[in-house]
Amino acid sequence: MCILKEDGRLLEFHFSDEAGCLHTFDYVRVRDVNEAIALLQAAPGEVRPLAGGTELVPALQTGRLPVRCVVDIKGIAPLQELAYRPDEGLYLGAVVTFDRLLAQPEVRRLYPLLVEAARQIASPAVRNRATVGGAVCVAAAYSDWLPALLCQDAVGLVMGAAERRIPLAEFVCGDGCTRLAADELLVGLWLPSPSGAAVGSYQKLRLGHGSRITLVGAAIQAHAHDGQLQDWRMALTAVGPKPFRVSAAEALLNQENPTAAVIAEAVLRAQAAAAPTDDFRAGADYRRAMVGVLVRRGIETVLARVRGAKP
Amino acid sequence: MRHEITLHVNGHEHRLQVESHHTLLDVLRRQLGLTGTKHGCDCGECGACSIWLNDRLVLSCLVLAAEADGAHVLTVEGLAASGEFAHLQEAFIEHHGMQCGFCTAGFLMAAAALLRENARPDAATIRAALAGNLCRCTGYHGILRAVQTASRMRR
Amino acid sequence: MNPVRKTQWLGRPFPRIEAGLKVAGGIRYLDDMAFGPDLVYAAIVHSTRPHARLVGVNTAPAQALEGVLAVLTGRDVPGRLGHALADRPILAHDRVRYVGEPVAVVAAVSPELAVAAAQRVKVTYEDLPGVFDSEKALRPDAPLLHPQVDEYERRAFVHPRAGTNLAHVCRARRGDMEAGWQAASTVLADTYRGAPIQHASMEPHGAVAQCHPDGTITLWASTQAPFVQQATIAQTLGLDPRRLHVRAAAVGGGFGGKSFVSIEALVVLLALALPGRPVKLVLQRAEEFTTTFVRPALLAHVRMGADRHGKLTALEAHYVWDAGASADALIELAWAAALAGTGPYAIPHVDLTSSVVYTNHTPAAPMRGNGMAEVHWAIEQHMDRMAAALGMDPMSFRLRNLIKGGDPVWDGQVMHATGLEQCLRQVAQAVRWQAAPGKPSSAGRRRGRGLAVMWSPVLRHMAISATAVVRLESSPAAEAIQPVVVEVGSPDTGQGFATLVVQLVSSLLGVPPEWVQLQPIDTARSSFSGPGLGGQLTWSQGNAIVRAVQDLRGRLLSAVAQAWDEPPGALDIVEGVIHSHASHRSLSLRQLVQEGVRLADGSVLRPELRGEGRFEPTAPDEAGDEQALGVVHFSTGAQAVEVEVDLETGTIDVLHIASAFDVGHALNPDLVVAQIKGGAMQALSATLFEQVRRADGIPLNVRLSDYHLATILDLPPTIEAVVVEVPQGDGPFGARGVSDHAGVGLAPAIANAVAQATGVRITAMPITPEHVWRALQT
Numbered sequence A: 001m002c003i004l005k006e007d008g009r010l011l012e013f014h015f016s017d018e019a020g021c022l023h024t025f026d027y028v029r030v031r032d033v034n035e036a037i038a039l040l041q042a043a044p045g046e047v048r049p050l051a052g053g054t055e056l057v058p059a060l061q062t063g064r065l066p067v068r069c070v071v072d073i074k075g076i077a078p079l080q081e082l083a084y085r086p087d088e089g090l091y092l093g094a095v096v097t098f099d100r101l102l103a104q105p106e107v108r109r110l111y112p113l114l115v116e117a118a119r120q121i122a123s124p125a126v127r128n129r130a131t132v133g134g135a136v137c138v139a140a141a142y143s144d145w146l147p148a149l150l151c152q153d154a155v156g157l158v159m160g161a162a163e164r165r166i167p168l169a170e171f172v173c174g175d176g177c178t179r180l181a182a183d184e185l186l187v188g189l190w191l192p193s194p195s196g197a198a199v200g201s202y203q204k205l206r207l208g209h210g211s212r213i214t215l216v217g218a219a220i221q222a223h224a225h226d227g228q229l230q231d232w233r234m235a236l237t238a239v240g241p242k243p244f245r246v247s248a249a250e251a252l253l254n255q256e257n258p259t260a261a262v263i264a265e266a267v268l269r270a271q272a273a274a275a276p277t278d279d280f281r282a283g284a285d286y287r288r289a290m291v292g293v294l295v296r297r298g299i300e301t302v303l304a305r306v307r308g309a310k311p
Numbered sequence B: 001m002r003h004e005i006t007l008h009v010n011g012h013e014h015r016l017q018v019e020s021h022h023t024l025l026d027v028l029r030r031q032l033g034l035t036g037t038k039h040g041c042d043c044g045e046c047g048a049c050s051i052w053l054n055d056r057l058v059l060s061c062l063v064l065a066a067e068a069d070g071a072h073v074l075t076v077e078g079l080a081a082s083g084e085f086a087h088l089q090e091a092f093i094e095h096h097g098m099q100c101g102f103c104t105a106g107f108l109m110a111a112a113a114l115l116r117e118n119a120r121p122d123a124a125t126i127r128a129a130l131a132g133n134l135c136r137c138t139g140y141h142g143i144l145r146a147v148q149t150a151s152r153m154r155r
Numbered sequence C: 001m002n003p004v005r006k007t008q009w010l011g012r013p014f015p016r017i018e019a020g021l022k023v024a025g026g027i028r029y030l031d032d033m034a035f036g037p038d039l040v041y042a043a044i045v046h047s048t049r050p051h052a053r054l055v056g057v058n059t060a061p062a063q064a065l066e067g068v069l070a071v072l073t074g075r076d077v078p079g080r081l082g083h084a085l086a087d088r089p090i091l092a093h094d095r096v097r098y099v100g101e102p103v104a105v106v107a108a109v110s111p112e113l114a115v116a117a118a119q120r121v122k123v124t125y126e127d128l129p130g131v132f133d134s135e136k137a138l139r140p141d142a143p144l145l146h147p148q149v150d151e152y153e154r155r156a157f158v159h160p161r162a163g164t165n166l167a168h169v170c171r172a173r174r175g176d177m178e179a180g181w182q183a184a185s186t187v188l189a190d191t192y193r194g195a196p197i198q199h200a201s202m203e204p205h206g207a208v209a210q211c212h213p214d215g216t217i218t219l220w221a222s223t224q225a226p227f228v229q230q231a232t233i234a235q236t237l238g239l240d241p242r243r244l245h246v247r248a249a250a251v252g253g254g255f256g257g258k259s260f261v262s263i264e265a266l267v268v269l270l271a272l273a274l275p276g277r278p279v280k281l282v283l284q285r286a287e288e289f290t291t292t293f294v295r296p297a298l299l300a301h302v303r304m305g306a307d308r309h310g311k312l313t314a315l316e317a318h319y320v321w322d323a324g325a326s327a328d329a330l331i332e333l334a335w336a337a338a339l340a341g342t343g344p345y346a347i348p349h350v351d352l353t354s355s356v357v358y359t360n361h362t363p364a365a366p367m368r369g370n371g372m373a374e375v376h377w378a379i380e381q382h383m384d385r386m387a388a389a390l391g392m393d394p395m396s397f398r399l400r401n402l403i404k405g406g407d408p409v410w411d412g413q414v415m416h417a418t419g420l421e422q423c424l425r426q427v428a429q430a431v432r433w434q435a436a437p438g439k440p441s442s443a444g445r446r447r448g449r450g451l452a453v454m455w456s457p458v459l460r461h462m463a464i465s466a467t468a469v470v471r472l473e474s475s476p477a478a479e480a481i482q483p484v485v486v487e488v489g490s491p492d493t494g495q496g497f498a499t500l501v502v503q504l505v506s507s508l509l510g511v512p513p514e515w516v517q518l519q520p521i522d523t524a525r526s527s528f529s530g531p532g533l534g535g536q537l538t539w540s541q542g543n544a545i546v547r548a549v550q551d552l553r554g555r556l557l558s559a560v561a562q563a564w565d566e567p568p569g570a571l572d573i574v575e576g577v578i579h580s581h582a583s584h585r586s587l588s589l590r591q592l593v594q595e596g597v598r599l600a601d602g603s604v605l606r607p608e609l610r611g612e613g614r615f616e617p618t619a620p621d622e623a624g625d626e627q628a629l630g631v632v633h634f635s636t637g638a639q640a641v642e643v644e645v646d647l648e649t650g651t652i653d654v655l656h657i658a659s660a661f662d663v664g665h666a667l668n669p670d671l672v673v674a675q676i677k678g679g680a681m682q683a684l685s686a687t688l689f690e691q692v693r694r695a696d697g698i699p700l701n702v703r704l705s706d707y708h709l710a711t712i713l714d715l716p717p718t719i720e721a722v723v724v725e726v727p728q729g730d731g732p733f734g735a736r737g738v739s740d741h742a743g744v745g746l747a748p749a750i751a752n753a754v755a756q757a758t759g760v761r762i763t764a765m766p767i768t769p770e771h772v773w774r775a776l777q778t
């Protein structure tokens, strides 16, 4: 059984799809990218890549997805790669799990924001399966993972009829919507080396401590050069159809010293950029106000961390 | 569609015919009769179906049986039979880490996975490790104390 | 015989009897039971409309699928379900009244096929205007859900109003309201709202039924009330109840959600249509929210007066319960709210009304506390506000007004001895009530403490009699134990009732606990018992067991006394052996069972090896004065918390919970403590997070990700339970139940603490961060 609904824009309650298809899909495991793409091309839209399955497997149970075949891509070697090269940056294969990501020494050392966000995603059992690429393809409007990636200027590496490199900000085009064609595969994410020693903070607001749904999230990252903070990055989640960077606030922080007044102005810019809607999880005005609180706390946390305090 | 798979469950090898849409949870419960692993929500939100797959804690409702071909699976029945976590089971009894018991297998598998990696976890680490498992009866206090006690008992 | 003569296994820790099986995955809940290759799977076709005329239900596309064995609709099933008020069709007849209502049910050879077939059933609706708010439902122009409610079958204490959505109204009064208001120097009125929440037991509802060649039907169910199911389903389907055997599987939590018939009648219907084949239905999580039960939303209008000295003079309250489309399960709750709607206070002038109102929502049923959590949410917040208005400390104000043993309750009834005040003092001390508030962990956060007292009635209305049987069974000679078989009618749903039964029987009879074997419940063989609501289980079933053991013991001892020619008083049973203080002779029970006892003349006497106990409280005079007869006794307690509130986000961290309950006599202190802590956390979850959200009758959050339940991360750093014991005269060994109401005071305690911390008061549950933030903006 499934529930067709878009957050806050619900027309009618459905227990299940009208058509109610039977479970007739096939399962194929592949070892090679081209093999996977050939399968996707054979029946675009009806063949689905399967990564960690944390979203796809329950969806398949409903019998609602018009799927004829799922292609298990976890066994494709290049998609499993997790490598850091100082000159190039971090390559995250699409099927790297959050658990593996969190165990990687370079990631822990150089990408503190990624780590802080990933730690707050789901629970150990889910992080053992859920993949960094799957979370990008799911493209949830309240994702905790996308804002952290956006702050790294991550680029999606896509293969299909041709190879494409799509900046993450373009890759995701709305809640649950990506620029990936039905016969394309996200093979990995490329994250340029940080422009200095990255300091980050992910501020997440939810109903209860263990709640899966983020009501508002703010990712902040800056880069330290000789004790000076430069190259501020800021991304918000759950306050618009997709997570996004707040360039107006970043520009301000890059120009001026982050005094209380400057932070206050950055907060205003973040709030102006937010486009929250009312839904049953939270009201738009609350979300907008919380953008202010979380952004300010995120900036203050980054500043405090750079000073060596660890709030 | 049908697949023939091999599963090593609790140390026993099984050759099984499964359908593409069957989850590992379906197969454990329906085909192998291993009903200790519970079905509480079917979408990863309750933790009652927690098992170990190739020595990693996973939610068996989120894994297709076909994906697990060739894998090693440990369920609560296997955990109990091995005796390796008897001290954890005893601590659950002593501290009333269960009432109705429906969530218990999931908590045991998650707690055992934690203790295997970290013999002396602090309270915050225990909480984080068990955050994906819901219990409607105990209020978690007995569960927390049980895991703390077990970590002290472990040699 | 004095029942309190032997308490060997009582009043001290005793491990849960089934715990070993539970930690090995060995307990079989309904969905774990094997039913063989003939098993058939059912799936429900649900209403997708909150209120509509059923124009057509086309089952042909479902029936066309190979492997589909039966499709039933409301046309196949006349009659309505209900144990107090028969107001719920098993399958919708001519109209649907809520989203999720079963419109048809399908049986097929696999669960996947059943779901697919259900999806193919085409239902045509003609929408009707709906009512989604209990107050609007009472307006004269409101659309009616049950235009013929007054014609439905019902018990005498149910009072529907024809031509309205009022399914039941009851009232409890004492004193003279005019005098009460006159005596008051301060009068305060306000409205409080309790949210609809879901019981959300971790095990979903499930049932299997099979019709046997001899015409009998077995229903296996995850149920708290097998006998209620038997009676209600048989009556609705026009079956001889003796044809329907209900067998209770191990229950993975119920909390009231499994105390009535929900989906069980559907599988019985399919079993009748498919003789010989077992038919199984296990609900998906989303169906739990839409198609079983929810705790009712409450609207509480409270007006309270107190004099200059802080003595309460008058209380007028109207509790309006949102029953959803069926009120049957709320009748007793409404009575409880009327009869205990003052909270545990001595108030001379009282006028309480409790109304149960139909709306186009999922039917409501009590959840843990039988309405008391909702009532105290209102009363105990109002008490804090009265205290503030009077310039008094909330604790002192409560102490001045707490009900005490001997205070009048309803006409002719006085309050029994209670440890209420001790409970309040204990929890206040635990959170250091008198001390200044603790320092918050950072700027922008504030701490506050709050407390609440509570009481909860056991009602005669609900106390359908309980019976128990205890027998000695012969066993193979090789076995060392002498089985003592116990039959009761109420299943253990996790609270530890089975363990308590073993403790009671072994202590009273004088046998080792390992000898005691609790029979699985089967209405064909077991002893009758009521639904076990409102903490009634320990009391009624416990008393029945005490009597059954006394009966058996009396038979055994008098036979042996006769044989030995000694007074029965000289004999005792210790560790399964009958001893005589007088002659120092002894005889093991095992020997008695196998060989009988030899009389002086050499003949053998074989006593009856079976004892039976009935506990039947005086029946309410249904025509007479209902309120005077209503309450058997009250359980009391208090809860206190300390919270820290983030003033910017509204987020609340509960730092400390202290709960104290007067349990009469803690027969198993560890189980009592476990119940108290578990109940507190369940209440914390309801207070801070839970609400079934709907838009014009359409459920919005039917997944656990959107219906957040407290996790271990929400567990406060300190959670304590204090056990107070003021014996209950009519309880087994003086015990009262506690599991049902262990969370009742928590929600108002948290609300009071939040008010102390922030200065704002949240009168509508749940106290979400957004709620707090909004209140702080104004």
Ligand SMILES: Cc1cc2nc3c(=O)[nH]c(=O)nc-3n(C[C@H](O)[C@H](O)[C@H](O)COP(=O)(O)OP(=O)(O)OC[C@H]3O[C@@H](n4cnc5c(N)ncnc54)[C@H](O)[C@@H]3O)c2cc1C
Pocket: A048, A049, A050, A051, A052, A053, A054, A055, A056, A057, A073, A094, A095, A120, A121, A122, A123, A126, A129, A130, A131, A132, A133, A134, A135, A136, A137, A138, A142, A143, A144, A145, A180, A184, A185, A186, A187, A211, A212, A213, B043, B044, B045
């Ligand atoms: C219980 C639970 C809790 C969660 N909590 C959080 C949380 O707190 N915060 C948060 O941000 N998220 C949370 N999530 C979401 C989680 O991060 C995603 O479900 C997960 O990362 C998806 O990855 P996957 O590998 O499991 O994807 P899958 O389920 O395998 O796939 C998801 C979708 O993406 C497609 N896909 C996957 N990989 C590729 C690829 N390489 N190329 C093309 N298409 C692809 C699939 O076809 C499918 O449509 C939670 C999920 C669960 C189940």
Ligand code: FES
Pocket: B038, B039, B040, B041, B042, B043, B044, B045, B046, B047, B048, B049, B050, B059, B060, B061, B062
């Ligand atoms: S059944 Fe797998 S998490 Fe609930």
Ligand code: FES
Pocket: B097, B098, B099, B100, B101, B102, B103, B104, B134, B135, B136, B137, B138, C202, C252, C253, C494
């Ligand atoms: S013991 Fe019942 S859900 Fe945990």
